[in-house]
Amino acid sequence: MTSANTLLDVQDLRVSFRSDDGVFDAVSGLNFELAVGKTLALVGESGCGKSVTSLAIMNLLPENGLISDGQIRFMGRNLVPLSFKEMAKIRGNDIAMIFQEPMTALNPVYTIGQQVGEVFKIHHNLSRKEINKHTQEILERVKIPEAEKRMREYPFQLSGGMRQRVLIAMALACNPKILIADEPTTALDVTIQAQIIALIKELQEDMQMGILFITHDLGVVAEIADDVMVMYGGKVVEKANADSLFTSPEHPYTQALLASIPKPGDSKENPLATIPGMVPSIKEQFGGCRFRNRCPHAYVDCEKVPQFKAIDHEHSVACHLRNSDAPASAS
Amino acid sequence: MLSYIIRRLLYMIPIIIGVAFLTFLLFTYFGEDPVRVALGQHATAAAIEELRNLWGLNKPLYLQFWDFLVQIMTFDFGTSFTTGESLSEIFREGALVSLKLTGPPFLLGIVINIAISLVISYWRDSYLDHVSRFIFIFSMSISYLIYIILLQYFLAYKLEWFPIQGYEEGFSGLVYFILPWFIMILVSMGPDIRIYRTIFLDQTKADYCRTAKAKGAGNNRVLFVHVLKNAMIPILTHTVVAIPFLITGAFVMERYFGIPGIGDVTITAINEGDFPILKGVTIVMAILYSVFNLITDVLYAFFDPRVTLD
Numbered sequence: 001m002t003s004a005n006t007l008l009d010v011q012d013l014r015v016s017f018r019s020d021d022g023v024f025d026a027v028s029g030l031n032f033e034l035a036v037g038k039t040l041a042l043v044g045e046s047g048c049g050k051s052v053t054s055l056a057i058m059n060l061l062p063e064n065g066l067i068s069d070g071q072i073r074f075m076g077r078n079l080v081p082l083s084f085k086e087m088a089k090i091r092g093n094d095i096a097m098i099f100q101e102p103m104t105a106l107n108p109v110y111t112i113g114q115q116v117g118e119v120f121k122i123h124h125n126l127s128r129k130e131i132n133k134h135t136q137e138i139l140e141r142v143k144i145p146e147a148e149k150r151m152r153e154y155p156f157q158l159s160g161g162m163r164q165r166v167l168i169a170m171a172l173a174c175n176p177k178i179l180i181a182d183e184p185t186t187a188l189d190v191t192i193q194a195q196i197i198a199l200i201k202e203l204q205e206d207m208q209m210g211i212l213f214i215t216h217d218l219g220v221v222a223e224i225a226d227d228v229m230v231m232y233g234g235k236v237v238e239k240a241n242a243d244s245l246f247t248s249p250e251h252p253y254t255q256a257l258l259a260s261i262p263k264p265g266d267s268k269e270n271p272l273a274t275i276p277g278m279v280p281s282i283k284e285q286f287g288g289c290r291f292r293n294r295c296p297h298a299y300v301d302c303e304k305v306p307q308f309k310a311i312d313h314e315h316s317v318a319c320h321l322r323n324s325d326a327p328a329s330a331s
Numbered sequence: 332m333l334s335y336i337i338r339r340l341l342y343m344i345p346i347i348i349g350v351a352f353l354t355f356l357l358f359t360y361f362g363e364d365p366v367r368v369a370l371g372q373h374a375t376a377a378a379i380e381e382l383r384n385l386w387g388l389n390k391p392l393y394l395q396f397w398d399f400l401v402q403i404m405t406f407d408f409g410t411s412f413t414t415g416e417s418l419s420e421i422f423r424e425g426a427l428v429s430l431k432l433t434g435p436p437f438l439l440g441i442v443i444n445i446a447i448s449l450v451i452s453y454w455r456d457s458y459l460d461h462v463s464r465f466i467f468i469f470s471m472s473i474s475y476l477i478y479i480i481l482l483q484y485f486l487a488y489k490l491e492w493f494p495i496q497g498y499e500e501g502f503s504g505l506v507y508f509i510l511p512w513f514i515m516i517l518v519s520m521g522p523d524i525r526i527y528r529t530i531f532l533d534q535t536k537a538d539y540c541r542t543a544k545a546k547g548a549g550n551n552r553v554l555f556v557h558v559l560k561n562a563m564i565p566i567l568t569h570t571v572v573a574i575p576f577l578i579t580g581a582f583v584m585e586r587y588f589g590i591p592g593i594g595d596v597t598i599t600a601i602n603e604g605d606f607p608i609l610k611g612v613t614i615v616m617a618i619l620y621s622v623f624n625l626i627t628d629v630l631y632a633f634f635d636p637r638v639t640l641d
Contacts (some may be wrong), residue, residue, distance in 0.1 A: 049360060058544075058545060060541060060544055060545065062454070082552070084549075085549060088544075088547045088548070089547065090547075091544065091545055091546065091547040092546035092547030092548075093547055094547060096545065096546075097545040099538065099541070099542060099545075101538055104537065104538040104539065105538045105539060105541070105542045106539055106542065107539040107542070107543070107557050107561070107637060108539070108561065108635070108636070108637060109560045109561055109564075109634065110557075110560070111636075118543075118548070118556075119546050119547070120544060122546060122547045122548055122552070123547055154636040154637070156636070156637045167542070170542075170546060173546075254463050
């Protein structure tokens, strides 16, 4: 399946965490590809393993976490066996990342210029003058007004939206091939969200990077994604082209997520739909479909692990209801 | 910035007057009669009266207090009741001796303890971390006096590596300081390294460290460039407020090692009822403490851009 356009090819990824109660899988059996200039959205509730996936790709998992199985191929090279040090050459250079909390993700005691310039210092052997020049250029590119003045300011002097722009500038400084965006708009006002998404799309068009966009917000997904992967309890439950996913969601979880998007018609009499229950903890190990205790359509087959099946060439789903002998259709 | 410093210095005036008032009150109403202490039990009434006049103790209290305030303002605390020496001279000499005792282990201790705690935080949760935690908590649980007595006994008395105690001016006199310096650093290690380690680890978990790693920064860069500067803010408070105590000396150390610093002078003054010295030490301590608190706040603004002084 791997083509020349494939930047990232994740095969059978399993990420495990050690705790006092034993070892648990936060993510398992994860397969996906990311192509040049494309955006893949990773969607799911808190705790479904989407952030863990991004940290695994960056080799930045917390100390009690490790990649216990699978491969992460970046342009053909498997990143899993690389040491922290070897990976440091790729981080920020070929694969960059932006984070959810622009308020705390910047170092409070260094200026914007120093922090953005640090990327050039780490990856390129440049003089201070060149670093300053490049820093100003990249800050202008992410549309920070008065970039030269902002460079001398500290993070606390900037608004949340401006800080997220600084983080984007930092991520894009070395023209990365892949940008991992971990809920970059979640902490921002809606109007600022739209600006940041427009900016990311514009920069993607210029730089042709592949974006792995992690979010729980399906509204954002509709705006930015080419393809969508829906994760639940550490596994992908549905993978599809964005249009196909929004028009004909196959998995009951995806359907429930789409139904719980606030709509103008919602009122006290006709309230917003919710999904009953909670995401299972990774420590709760039960076989079969992990969504079955919250699923309105669950039946006896759901005790078995559902197979991931292609519906057509750009839509696949892991649900027993798609089997021919299922009792009723969910859609 | 300047106006802030001036304002803070002005705030110190009521604080110092308050401390002076309390000190004056304590020594006037609760202390022993210094004249009786000085002259002994068999002094004649005439001699007592003469000394009272000489020391100004027959003046009305508000005038005595005013004299005390004038002494503070001019930094001239009169003369010692027992030796007749000028107090300013006693303080100046004592402070220099005390600093010679406390300064080097203070500075060296900061460097050593920060270095060790950086190493421990770098390899946190390793064997090294666990063993050192045990050693430092154990060492913290032992009294200062035990260190002095044991090391004096074994290293100085038994092994004769150092003189047991004493004091001499000049470079050759430094030999008397080595053992006390060593003990002071040793005693500072447990508590300081525990605190610094906590500070470093708090910072290591901060989001900005993850961002730095995502940029491609290595562990060294994250620790020395990103964590260290942030950690300097709490470390600073911890160390700068200790400086006044360096000048006023280490009471116990000076006593045990026969080093005539301010601590030793103060203990002697307590034993001999030398009130001018005690009043002077109390006030000097209050002033130093206020000044170094101000210095800490100014340094905060230097290390933390979020802090503005106005």
